[in-house]
Amino acid sequence: MKDVSTEQAKIIKKMVLDKKTNKEIAETTGLKYWEVRDYIQYIGLAGIREEMLGRKPGRRKKDGYNKGKDGPNADRHLCKTCIYRGRHDQVGNCSYIEIERHSRGMPAAECTVYVKGRKRKALW
Incomplete structure (x- = not known):
């Protein structure tokens, strides 16, 4: 500072x-x-x-963070340990589409493709 x-x-x-x-x-x-x-x-x-x-x-x-959203991942807690988690500077912070080559088809709050594990590298 x-x-x-x-x-x-x-x-x-x-x-x-x-x-x-x-x-x-x-x-x-x-x-x-x-x-x-x-x-x-x-x-x-x-x-x-x-x-x-x-x-x-x-x-x-x-109080205001993700207010009004529901689903198994509404507070995005699963994203922190998912193998598809993205880089910290990445918009949306999910690399599923880059790794699997197609969209997960749902918003992050309703994500059902969560897999716990080490972060996978996207294939750029």
Whole structure:
């Protein structure tokens, strides 16, 4: 994480308390958006911001993640140990179509082709 000067830190804290967005804070301080975001999370202002806006801290990961989806793999827990799991930078994070040369024919939440084991290499 980039070092934030004490002056920038004061500006960031004041702007978070004034309910400014990370983008507005970045433009004012001259920092990059992700530097502001990381700094706010690092010093604990993210939780304060959530409370001020009337939200529970961490709601996106706990309460909102895959909400409304059902199926044997709705929370994607099977994907972590499946032989078809893809690279971390891959969209969708599943290599089934690349390995088997056809679609699995269902969304990840309803996946029935799960096979536990070591990750297989796709044949590029």
